[in-house]
Amino acid sequence: MEDYNIQVTVVDRDGTENTLTVPTDVNLSLMEILKASDYEILATCGGMALCATCHIEVIAGLDQLTAASDQELDMLDTLPNADEQSRLACQLHLQPQNNGMKIKIKGALQ
Numbered sequence: 001m002e003d004y005n006i007q008v009t010v011v012d013r014d015g016t017e018n019t020l021t022v023p024t025d026v027n028l029s030l031m032e033i034l035k036a037s038d039y040e041i042l043a044t045c046g047g048m049a050l051c052a053t054c055h056i057e058v059i060a061g062l063d064q065l066t067a068a069s070d071q072e073l074d075m076l077d078t079l080p081n082a083d084e085q086s087r088l089a090c091q092l093h094l095q096p097q098n099n100g101m102k103i104k105i106k107g108a109l110q
């Protein structure tokens with residue numbers, strides 16, 4: 001059986017770094033996985049790409065992600081601290097090719 005678990009390194013707001021084992025055969029967004037792993041993410045819009053509180057910076061593995069939709073890009077445009085490595089975690093569903101990616105949590109806490 002193929003192994004659908006991948007490793008994702010997460011840097012928290014305080015610089016703490018942890019590596020998560022993330023299943024890719026479940027229909028969860030990266031935002032939902034981070035919340036389930038006890039990271040503090042408001043996700044006030046529930047994953048609709050409307051609040052940007054799930055903002056992350058992709059430190060490694062950006063090229064392996066699916067391209068952002070216009071709605072995601074529009075939302076990221078509203079953030080003062082977004083750059084070309086920014087994504088909304090609620091719009092990302094990780095696949096086996098995302099193994100080894102590294103992200104930093106940047107979403108606002110209010």
Ligand code: FES
Pocket residue numbers: 031042043044045046047048049050051052053054055088089090091
């Ligand atoms: S949870 Fe609101 S934009 Fe991602």
